[in-house]
Amino acid sequence: MTPGPVPPGAEVRTRVDPTLAAEGYVLSCGPAGIDLAGGSEAGVFYGRQTLRQLGPDVPGVHIEDAPRFTWRGVMLDVARHFMPVPDVLRFVDLIAFHKLNVLHLHLTDDQGWRIEVPGWPRLTTVGAWRSSTMLGSRVHDLHDGEPHGGFYTTADLRQIVEYAARRHVTVVPEVDMPGHMQAAVAAYPALGNGFDGPVRTGWGISSHVLNLSEATFDFCRRVLDHVCDIFPSEFIGIGGDECPTVEWPGGRELQADFTARMASHLATRGRRVYGWDEILAGGAPDGAVIAAWRGVEPADVAIRAGHQVVCCPDVKLYLDYRQSDDPGEPTPVGTLLTLEDVYTYEPPSSPLVLGAQANIWTEHMESRSRVEYMAFPRLCALAEVVWGPAERDFGDFTARLPAHLARLGALGVNYRPLSGPRPADARPSAPGNPRTLADRLAELHEMTADLR
Numbered sequence: 001m002t003p004g005p006v007p008p009g010a011e012v013r014t015r016v017d018p019t020l021a022a023e024g025y026v027l028s029c030g031p032a033g034i035d036l037a038g039g040s041e042a043g044v045f046y047g048r049q050t051l052r053q054l055g056p057d058v059p060g061v062h063i064e065d066a067p068r069f070t071w072r073g074v075m076l077d078v079a080r081h082f083m084p085v086p087d088v089l090r091f092v093d094l095i096a097f098h099k100l101n102v103l104h105l106h107l108t109d110d111q112g113w114r115i116e117v118p119g120w121p122r123l124t125t126v127g128a129w130r131s132s133t134m135l136g137s138r139v140h141d142l143h144d145g146e147p148h149g150g151f152y153t154t155a156d157l158r159q160i161v162e163y164a165a166r167r168h169v170t171v172v173p174e175v176d177m178p179g180h181m182q183a184a185v186a187a188y189p190a191l192g193n194g195f196d197g198p199v200r201t202g203w204g205i206s207s208h209v210l211n212l213s214e215a216t217f218d219f220c221r222r223v224l225d226h227v228c229d230i231f232p233s234e235f236i237g238i239g240g241d242e243c244p245t246v247e248w249p250g251g252r253e254l255q256a257d258f259t260a261r262m263a264s265h266l267a268t269r270g271r272r273v274y275g276w277d278e279i280l281a282g283g284a285p286d287g288a289v290i291a292a293w294r295g296v297e298p299a300d301v302a303i304r305a306g307h308q309v310v311c312c313p314d315v316k317l318y319l320d321y322r323q324s325d326d327p328g329e330p331t332p333v334g335t336l337l338t339l340e341d342v343y344t345y346e347p348p349s350s351p352l353v354l355g356a357q358a359n360i361w362t363e364h365m366e367s368r369s370r371v372e373y374m375a376f377p378r379l380c381a382l383a384e385v386v387w388g389p390a391e392r393d394f395g396d397f398t399a400r401l402p403a404h405l406a407r408l409g410a411l412g413v414n415y416r417p418l419s420g421p422r423p424a425d426a427r428p429s430a431p432g433n434p435r436t437l438a439d440r441l442a443e444l445h446e447m448t449a450d451l452r
């Protein structure tokens, strides 16, 4: 095609060319118009996102592009703070714009149960609500005294799945079990081990976990059946992280048995378990995909055990961790996790690595605006990690970023300015508890001892 800009109003000629990589595309723009070929409809979609980025005055360009990883994900915790459906849809739009293709939706936790399940009304009449919310890090023991909650109906979730599918985003649901279950136990104490209290209002990990009776296994299977009815994803998240065993008559081996039962049930529906790396202890079920989060070591453990893995090490990809040491950062928790830390993260090189995902835990994100502040532009950096080549240049990225931030600004995204937080981004009512990397690495080493 002859070089030169595209005339205003030129048509976009699209086609699917199965000889291209499935999610790849070739985009040619010039005086004769715009030709966009995709290896599939997804490839055409990604070419269109590139066109959107080029803006209204499309220059003459020829782009051949395809992603490196098939799992380009982000986890959104809608349990700690409920996010209304329109805000979830907007978030889907934003991640699709960055060519991310997995939304891992963390639907349940100690502090709230967010998915309506037929036959179990109290999960949402009771489990979806808490009387108060902790403000900031738990070391301060501050509370707002305000009720909080909400849940998604089946129709809501179908809408999210369908909206995401049209943008080539797979929603991977997660119902965290057998720990992180205090909200469900508050709704149905028979699921627990004698706990008869409310949905948890503070952060941290509840020791009030599921019991291991046949009736409770059956409850879990019914919940997963409902999840499978709504979500077509091959992978179904069952969590498995941070499950205290103090209420059980045995130890960690009981969790391995629990996980195996859930995996075989999901297999009857043609689905595979997606679980946090704790499920490696005692041997994860065949076919399970591991979300490796406790530092960078568990990904290697999963690979050695022959499991496919999605890398999400907390010290690299937890977007609730603070973005700088500026005292104006909202609720600074975790280790320092800068834009450069995310951009320079590289998953281990193995065919078992499906990709990576950033995790957005929302204890300290009470609004869509706060989520956007923590997510962007670090999610832009992740998008390049999982789409682009292993060799990346942070200087080049930061040179290109201001033009992209202008696009996000035009979309009304409350991204974090490269110069630091704006005065109104601070959240003095919710103080944090910053950690050093050395302390966190020592803690992770201890936490993962059972994997070594």
Ligand code: ACM
Pocket: 241, 242, 276, 293
């Ligand atoms: C996790 O951060 N508990 C997976």
